[in-house]
Amino acid sequence: MAIVEKRLYPRLSLRVEDGYFGNFRLDDQETLVAPIVNISAGGLCMVADARGKIRQGAIFILRNIIGGANFSFVSEISGDIRWIKQLGSPNQVSVGCRFHNMTDSLRLQLTKFVDSERMVRGQYD
Incomplete structure (x- = not known):
């Protein structure tokens, strides 16, 4: 049976x-x-130190993304922490975040970027 997205x-990813x-x-x-392990126009997932001040429901501003491909168009995006899950390492957690109030143009640009990178990385079904 196929997985339904x-x-x-x-x-x-x-x-x-x-x-x-x-x-x-x-x-x-x-x-x-913190390292980002997935991203979409709706939010992202990062890996964080479990000993830090991360808490579910906290509001954040994603100031920018550094490394790899050009994410210079991503800046000052607000969001909230939706969930926190313990990882295999005792001091690391996976943190799910949702973006808020993103402009339509930024959402479109991020969607196009994700689609392009998924194609390059073979992440399409």
Whole structure:
């Protein structure tokens, strides 16, 4: 039986080794730099230190993304932390984030970027 995709926006799967890092400002004004393991026009998933101040429901600003392909068009995107899951390592968690109030033009640009990168990486069915 085929898996049915329930996501509104296709996501680009990344590995920590790919070297894409999000630069975040949390709602307590603390900064966080964390590897991104997937991204779509709807949000992203990152890996963070479980000992940090990450908490479900927290608001953040994604200031920019560094590494790999050109993400210069991604800046100052607000969002919230939807879920946190423990990873195999005792000090690492997977953090699911949703973007808020993204302009239509930025959402379209990010969607096109994700589609293009998925094609290059063979991530289409």
